Amino acid sequence: MSLDPRRLRPDFPPLRDGRLIYFDNACMALRPQAVIDAVTAYHAEYPACGERSLHRLGRRVDEEVSLAREAARRFLHARRAEEIVFTQNTTHAINLIAHSFPFAPGDVVVTSDQEHNSNLLPWQQLARRGVRHRAVPFGDLEALRAALAPEVKLVSMVMTSNLDGASIDAPRTVEVAHEAGIPVLLDAAQAAPHQPLDVRSLDVDFLACSGHKMLGPSGTGLLYGRRDALARLHPTLVGGGSVEDSTLQGATYREGPERFEAGLQNYAGIAGLRRAIEYLERVGREAIHAHEQALTRSLQAGLERYPDITILGPPPGRRSGITSFAFAGTDAHDVCLLLDQSAEIAVRSGRHCVHSWFNAHGMEATVRVSFYLYNTEEEVAMFLAALAKVHHALT
Numbered sequence: 001m002s003l004d005p006r007r008l009r010p011d012f013p014p015l016r017d018g019r020l021i022y023f024d025n026a027c028m029a030l031r032p033q034a035v036i037d038a039v040t041a042y043h044a045e046y047p048a049c050g051e052r053s054l055h056r057l058g059r060r061v062d063e064e065v066s067l068a069r070e071a072a073r074r075f076l077h078a079r080r081a082e083e084i085v086f087t088q089n090t091t092h093a094i095n096l097i098a099h100s101f102p103f104a105p106g107d108v109v110v111t112s113d114q115e116h117n118s119n120l121l122p123w124q125q126l127a128r129r130g131v132r133h134r135a136v137p138f139g140d141l142e143a144l145r146a147a148l149a150p151e152v153k154l155v156s157m158v159m160t161s162n163l164d165g166a167s168i169d170a171p172r173t174v175e176v177a178h179e180a181g182i183p184v185l186l187d188a189a190q191a192a193p194h195q196p197l198d199v200r201s202l203d204v205d206f207l208a209c210s211g212h213k214m215l216g217p218s219g220t221g222l223l224y225g226r227r228d229a230l231a232r233l234h235p236t237l238v239g240g241g242s243v244e245d246s247t248l249q250g251a252t253y254r255e256g257p258e259r260f261e262a263g264l265q266n267y268a269g270i271a272g273l274r275r276a277i278e279y280l281e282r283v284g285r286e287a288i289h290a291h292e293q294a295l296t297r298s299l300q301a302g303l304e305r306y307p308d309i310t311i312l313g314p315p316p317g318r319r320s321g322i323t324s325f326a327f328a329g330t331d332a333h334d335v336c337l338l339l340d341q342s343a344e345i346a347v348r349s350g351r352h353c354v355h356s357w358f359n360a361h362g363m364e365a366t367v368r369v370s371f372y373l374y375n376t377e378e379e380v381a382m383f384l385a386a387l388a389k390v391h392h393a394l395t
Contacts, residue, residue: 003287005374008032011279012374021345021379026162026190026322026352026370028212032279035272039217042268050267051241061267068274069257072222075277076207077198083230085223085257086270090189091118093208093223094156096260097185098122100233105130107153112168113360114138114161117353119187123156139168141176148180155184159191163354164313165296165322165370167191174204183229189213192222193280193372194320195289205229211269216276220269223260235259283373292321292371295380299323299369302384306391312366321371324352330394332365338393343386 009015011032014022022030042064048057050065066081073081087093099122103109109123113135123133134152136143138161148155155177160167170186177184183205188197193214199207206229211220225233235242235253242262244252253259280288297316300323303309308328313319326332336349348368351358358364369383 003283003291003373005291005376008283009374009376015374019344021343021375021382023369023371023375023379023383024346024348025372025375026213026368027348028218029193029215029372030374031215031217031272031276034275034279035215035217038275039268039272042271049264064271064274065265065267068270068277071274071277075197075281076192076222076224077200078224079200080227082256083224083227085225085230085260086265087208087221087223088219088266089210089212089221090187090208091210093221094118094185094187095122096223096237097154097156097206097208097233098126099236100260101154102232102234103129103131103153106132106151108132108134108149108151109154109156110134110136110144110147110152111156112136112138112158114163114166114354114357115158116162116187116189117355118189119156119158120356139166141169141172144173145176145180148177148182152180152182155182156187157184158187158189160188160194160320160322161313161354162190162322163352163357163368164324165190165319166313167318167320170204171202174202178203190320190322193288194285194292196285199224199226211273211276214276215279216273217266217269219266220273222273230257230260233260235262238262241265288373289320291373292375293317293319295371295375295377296321296323298377298380299384302380302387308395321375322368323370324366324368326363326366327391327395330391332367334394335367335387335390338390339383339386342389343382345383345386 012030014020046057046060048061050061069081069084072084136147157173159170174184185206186204188207188209192209205226207224209222212218239262242259244254300316310326312324332349336347339345350365
């Protein structure tokens with residue numbers, strides 16, 4: 001199935017005048033009008049609480065949340081909607097696991113050495129509870145296998161790196177960990193928006209992703225937990241909505257995802273997230289992945305003309321729609337600003353929340369280009385033409 005981005009672009013208001021070239025999708029995707037309309041509809045038509053509000057507005061909220069949970073179940077191929085927990089984003093979901101998992105002093109969490117801060121700092125914070133963190137080389141299954149000592153209680157790995165678009169072998173990663181009896185959490189923030197995911201086929205215990213990277217509203221995310229895996233967690237963010245009953249002496253917590261969804265939820269965002277999922281389902285993530293790889297190959301061919309360039313990660317056929325590069329002797333932030341000012345091209349510059357990797361490799365920053373379903377070959381050509389002028393001005 002092929003994808004024609006020209007047919008999709010009118011759905012995205014910032015792209016309608018044809019001036020903006022938006023290549024910062026690894027940070028945040030644009031929203032289609034259907035998502036915007038769903039968020040507005042909540043505030044205009046049924047701006048109420050869900051759960052115990054039995055009036056018609058409350059029932060509408062409950063219906064929207066239920067439909068969104070079912071859409072997320074379908075999107076991730078989970079067995080049950082009850083295995084989907086709504087979160088604020090991937091960071092929130094990983095922190096939820098970090099503080100709810102039954103760790104004991106001396107336990108170890110294993111990650112790769114190329115993790116976003118969201119899958120590094122939560123484990124470092126657990127040092128206060130005597131839980132240690134251990135990193136293995138990104139994608140190295142033998143190093144992972146060797147690291148799985150008895151004290152390791154969780155493996156938490158990024159599926160696709162936001163630094164360079166490289167991906168681990170997620171099925172084998174889960175298999176290796178499970179052979180040692182260790183559960184796995186996958187950070188799918190850069191995977192879920194761009195490729196099909198099947199949590200049952202992966203047999204993964206937990207998986208997290210963010211709504212704002214998959215056409216949805218900011219402040220939305222998903223945590224999948226297999227039913228038996230969720231049952232092992234002790235809720236630590238508690239309050240209204242998470243309990244069946246309480247006394248001054250204690251509380252009885254709800255079963256299923258609601259026990260991890262304390263407090264008033266982002267109902268407008270959840271409604272918008274459902275429309276984002278439905279939009280991606282109509283387009284097809286297989287088609288999105290193929291489209292992004294074609295754009296990445298075109299970009300790579302243009303960048304390779306520069307002798308003073310460093311391009312991170314594997315070849316285009318083994319990368320997602322993310323390309324991270326740096327010119328020798330040129331400040332990445334200057335490149336980013338000049339592209340914006342001279343050609344209205346939005347890219348990212350910096351360390352991309354992977355400071356630990358940059359520090360370990362003695363590298364300062366890169367320019368990151370990241371594609372999505374609405375980007376075109378014409379935009380890539382325009383970017384390369386603008387980059388040539390910027391490169392000439394800075395060298």
